[in-house]
Amino acid sequence: MLSANKLRKTFNPGTINEKVALNGATLYLEDGEFCTVIGGNGAGKSTFLNAVAGVWPVDAGTISIDGVDVTGLPEHKRAKYLGRVFQDPMTGTAANMQIDENMALAARRGKFRGLSWGVTKDEREKYHEMLKELDLGLEDRLTAKVGLLSGGQRQALTLLMATIQKPKVLLLDEHTAALDPKTASKVLEITDMLIKEHGLTAMMVTHNMRDAITYGNRLIMMNEGKVILNISGEEKKNLTIEDLLHKFEEVSGTEFTNDTEILSK
Amino acid sequence: MNISSLLSALPGDVAQGIIWGIMALGVFITFRLLNFADLSVDGSFATGGAVTVILMLTGMNSGTALLIAFLAGVLAGFVTGILHTVFGIPDILAGILTQIALYSINLNIMGGKANTAISVDKYNLLVSLRYIPKAILVALVIAVALMAIMYWYFGTEMGSSIRATGANPAMSKAQGININAMKVIALALSNGIVALSGGLLAQYQGFADVNMGRGAIVIGLAALIIGDVICNALFSKISNFILTMSFVIVGGILYYIIIGIVLWLKMPTNNLKLFTAIIVAIFLAVPYIKNQMNSSFRKAAKRGGRG
Numbered sequence: 178m179l180s181a182n183k184l185r186k187t188f189n190p191g192t193i194n195e196k197v198a199l200n201g202a203t204l205y206l207e208d209g210e211f212c213t214v215i216g217g218n219g220a221g222k223s224t225f226l227n228a229v230a231g232v233w234p235v236d237a238g239t240i241s242i243d244g245v246d247v248t249g250l251p252e253h254k255r256a257k258y259l260g261r262v263f264q265d266p267m268t269g270t271a272a273n274m275q276i277d278e279n280m281a282l283a284a285r286r287g288k289f290r291g292l293s294w295g296v297t298k299d300e301r302e303k304y305h306e307m308l309k310e311l312d313l314g315l316e317d318r319l320t321a322k323v324g325l326l327s328g329g330q331r332q333a334l335t336l337l338m339a340t341i342q343k344p345k346v347l348l349l350d351e352h353t354a355a356l357d358p359k360t361a362s363k364v365l366e367i368t369d370m371l372i373k374e375h376g377l378t379a380m381m382v383t384h385n386m387r388d389a390i391t392y393g394n395r396l397i398m399m400n401e402g403k404v405i406l407n408i409s410g411e412e413k414k415n416l417t418i419e420d421l422l423h424k425f426e427e428v429s430g431t432e433f434t435n436d437t438e439i440l441s442k
Numbered sequence: 443m444n445i446s447s448l449l450s451a452l453p454g455d456v457a458q459g460i461i462w463g464i465m466a467l468g469v470f471i472t473f474r475l476l477n478f479a480d481l482s483v484d485g486s487f488a489t490g491g492a493v494t495v496i497l498m499l500t501g502m503n504s505g506t507a508l509l510i511a512f513l514a515g516v517l518a519g520f521v522t523g524i525l526h527t528v529f530g531i532p533d534i535l536a537g538i539l540t541q542i543a544l545y546s547i548n549l550n551i552m553g554g555k556a557n558t559a560i561s562v563d564k565y566n567l568l569v570s571l572r573y574i575p576k577a578i579l580v581a582l583v584i585a586v587a588l589m590a591i592m593y594w595y596f597g598t599e600m601g602s603s604i605r606a607t608g609a610n611p612a613m614s615k616a617q618g619i620n621i622n623a624m625k626v627i628a629l630a631l632s633n634g635i636v637a638l639s640g641g642l643l644a645q646y647q648g649f650a651d652v653n654m655g656r657g658a659i660v661i662g663l664a665a666l667i668i669g670d671v672i673c674n675a676l677f678s679k680i681s682n683f684i685l686t687m688s689f690v691i692v693g694g695i696l697y698y699i700i701i702g703i704v705l706w707l708k709m710p711t712n713n714l715k716l717f718t719a720i721i722v723a724i725f726l727a728v729p730y731i732k733n734q735m736n737s738s739f740r741k742a743a744k745r746g747g748r749g
Binding site (some may be wrong): 189195230252253254256257259261267268269270271273278281282283285287288290291293295296314338353410414 | 576594597599600601603605606609610612613614615616617618620621630747
């Protein structure tokens with residue numbers, strides 16, 4: 178369960194670069210809700226996710242995860258509730274560490290890290306099985322450095338790491354944007370599979386309207402730091418790209434003119 | 443200038459090389475694992491020497507004195523860590539501040555004297571240039587023990603978190619690692635090891651000197667880089683953590699052998715630091731130049747004409 182209430186964030190306040198990134202963004206997600214997030218560049222999508230993740234403190238508003246108020250918790254303390262996958266495949270994994278070491282780091286999210294072994298033998302067997310499910314041939318490369326993997330493989334691994342301990346909320350920040358179309362759809366399939374398998378609550382930012390409609394059971398559209406559209410249930414199932422474009426113009430009073438969105442129709 | 447004088451100096455070079463190699467293992471933690479350019483080591487190396495000699499002069503045995511020297515180094519690294527993480531001072535500057543502060547502190551430790559001697563005749567030193575074979579053996583045992591501890595520690599959950607912090611801070615935070623705490627711990631351990639080797643060198647040479655750490659970072663880097671280059675040349679495919687660390691020690695030994703040769707060639711000792719800088723520059727440049735030569739535009743143009 179995620180509750181983000183009237184979040185506000187202004188970057189560089191009082192300077193010429195002042196930017197109101199979040200202007201009262203509000204979202205409530207029930208357990209198991211998979212929410213896709215769309216909006217033009219600068220609408221506040223990634224900022225919203227970063228606010229939930231605790232990359233910086235919000236200026237106003239409250240965030241609670243699973244009933245716990247996390248507004249005052251720094252990023253590393255909030256991490257125990259969250260699984261995160263980033264846009265850049267390089268961000269989510271440590272390139273010069275092994276696949277099993279990366280997974281073991283994720284498996285200890287939110288736990289005390291003491292002086293017992295960083296990766297145990299039992300874990301290795303477990304990871305082998307988990308990687309096998311991905312069907313990317315990674316299961317036999319447990320001790321390979323992650324830097325040797327392709328972008329798609331790294332994103333798939335990051336996804337696995339994000340869900341290795343069932344997170345209260347999974348945050349996906351345009352995690353397929355840097356991948357070629359074929360790999361992107363494979364990673365999206367894995368995403369959907371993992372979310373369904375674990376019944377996860379998730380937020381997924383995407384620039385691809387079709388993906389936003391196909392996946393998940395809730396869709397929000399953001400504009401100027403606010404959630405301007407929040408659709409779920411049957412209404413979401415029957416949604417078309419034309420509907421979305423129309424709704425955007427209706428709500429925001431401007432035309433939806435982002436190249437990526439138009440091109441990805 | 444005959445070859446026998448070079449060979450007779452060799453065991454001493456090896457002993458010093460191992461001691462500096464231990465120092466380089468400390469530098470390895472910050473430079474390689476944490477990705478933090480820590481310059482405090484020039485200060486903490488001398489701190490280790492000063493603390494060891496002063497404590498041994500009061501009658502303390504060398505083992506305990508070295509342990510306390512280690513803890514003094516830990517404290518120095520802790521200060522650099524706090525300057526960096528709590529006060530937001532950039533890594534190089536934080537290290538320089540600690541280093542310069544330690545110069546005064548080291549003078550105070552030695553009661554205002556720049557140099558304090560400890561005689562191998564009166565005190566039971568762990569290593570001494572009077573007994574070089576024993577010194578080599580003891581230094582080697584310490585180096586191997588240290589590598590074993592480091593191998594274990596950096597394989598643990600905490601050690602893995604330190605490596606992750608150095609490899610990818612953003613990812614580490616997302617995985618719930620307190621990266622500031624990890625930086626402080628790694629800096630403390632690194633400087634502890636550096637101070638320990640400073641204590642060993644002070645015993646070996648029979649005195650602690652407030653300037654004994656000057657340029658230590660460059661020697662540490664020299665050992666790291668020479669070791670790296672050799673290790674890559676020999677075991678590029680199968681290199682692992684133990685090999686990498688072993689070659690840090692090998693790098694230290696090779697560095698001192700090179701210095702031994704330079705001295706044997708009757709180069710003026712005033713120029714030693716200059717040679718050190720040149721050696722490090724060469725070892726840094728060679729892999730880069732080699733790489734550049736393989737991907738040169740001029741060659742591409744020539745190939746294009748013939749292709």
